[in-house]
Amino acid sequence: MPVARPESSDARVIAHVDMDCFYVQVEQRKQPALRGVPTAVVQYNAWKGGGLIAVGYEARKFGVKRSMRGDEAKKACPEIHLVQVPVARGKADLNIYRNAGSEVVSILSRRGRCERASIDEVYLDLTDAAETMLSENPPETLEAIDEEALKSHVLGLNQSGNEKVMNVREWLCRSDADHRDKLLACGAFIVAALRIQVLKETEFTCSAGIAHNKMLAKLASGMNKPAQQTIVPSSAVKELLASLPIKKMKQLGGKLGSSVQNDLHVHSVGDLLQFSEEKLQGHYGVNTGTWLWNVARGISGDEVEGRLLPKSHGCGKTFPGPQALKTIASVRFLLLIMSLHYRLFFPPVYMYCQCPFMDTNS
Known part of the structure; x- marks a missing residue:
């Protein structure tokens, strides 16, 4: 079940970088x-x-x-x-893709704490780099702005027509912006430069979301693809979540999301705003209820973990047509083969994942 973690009182700059196809x-x-x-x-x-x-x-x-x-x-x-x-x-054999992903991670990790979430996606904590840029070379003092940064999408900002670039430039370089928005602007410049460097060194394009927490950054990274980046200011969070389907939110795509939809008769994340924290806790327990209350407000205190290897790899196998598993005996035989495979090639995994079905006497 999801774990509720309050956000730090200090503003953070988090990016989620997602490779394009x-x-x-x-x-x-x-x-x-x-x-x-x-x-x-x-x-x-x-x-x-x-x-x-x-x-x-x-x-x-x-x-x-x-x-x-x-x-x-x-x-x-x-x-x-x-x-x-x-x-x-x-x-x-996914090694070719894993190795290519490692090339990208080695570049992204140059500017901040890096968490490799999968073969093709990475979280970055750019708070320190953004704070340094803001103190030493703030956006409003820049004489030249890279074109990639000017192509950023800023949620809540009018970016239609011929004034798009001018509006983005003005937002990035506002001298009267609050500290949180200034940090996001610095984050946008840093991420744009990293994406250019990834393209230069690896020939790969990537998209990114830049926000104050991991949850919002991940939502934003997929909004404008390919090879683009999206910024989520605090002022745009409510509108972003107002129409976001429950199932689109991370950790709500399965049974918990279905339960929330059916029990509370809601369709979007924003619909959860009508329920008090106590009401949600009554339905789903103290921890999950508080987590849902936070999610509805775009609150997430999850830290970017310093990890350069993916946390997990998905592995699946389908059995179509004549290969379908139709009997208990065939399932047990498959599990036996898998057990022997892991015993030979991945002994630690075998010891951790032994299954009662994997009995050589069965």
């Missing part, structure tokens, strides 16, 4: 001829053309989605190039 970008760097053409990466299981695990933006224009199989994707986009994930010992 990362697996596709890695393959396009290997094969430059794939750049600019419809491309997707498929899993090692070749049934019906393989399951799509990453779809490039060029292919998305034709309606290709990750839920498709390769054969279906070809019907939607006959010109699509399907690249298979490398295979090692009969399994998908």
Whole structure:
């Protein structure tokens, strides 16, 4: 269950950097001829053309989605190039993507505490770097502003028409802004420079969200893709969450989110504002109730952990058609094979994850 952590009284600058169709970008760097053409990466299981695990933006224009199989994707986009994930010992080998992600992490970690959340996403705590910039070289004193920073999206700011760049420039360089907004502006300059450096050194593009906590930064990073960044000032938080579907919030995509929707008859995160903290605690317990109360207000005290390796890797296997597991015996046989695999190649994992079904006498 989620853990309620109050925010620090000191303003923080947190960025969430999300690579754009990362697996596709890695393959396009290997094969430059794939750049600019419809491309997707498929899993090692070749049934019906393989399951799509990453779809490039060029292919998305034709309606290709990750839920498709390769054969279906070809019907939607006959010109699509399907690249298979490398295979090692009969399994998908993601090392090429992990290593490429490590290249990006090594660049991002130069400016602040870095938490690698997965192969293709990273949290950065840029508070110290932003404070330093604000004291030594504040935005309002800058004579030249990088174009990438001026392309930032600032939630709550009028950014339509020909005045977009001028409005962003004015917001970033306001001398009368409060300290929190000035820190975010400094964060925007730092993130823009990092994204440029990532592109220069790795050829990969990435998008980013910049906010005062991890939760808001992650929400923002996916709002304007690809190769763009979005800033969430405190004044824009209420509007951002007002229409955000419950299921779109991290940790509310599963059973807890369904329970909240059904029990409280709410549809958006903003709808939770109508309930007191005590009411939410009565439904979901003290800790989860307080967490929901905080979420509705954009409050999150989760720290960026100094970690350069992903916290977890997802692993799954599908059994379509004749490969389907139809009997208890077949399931037990599969678990036995998995047990032997981990015993041979990952002894610590085997010791930690032993399952009662993995009984050689079964």
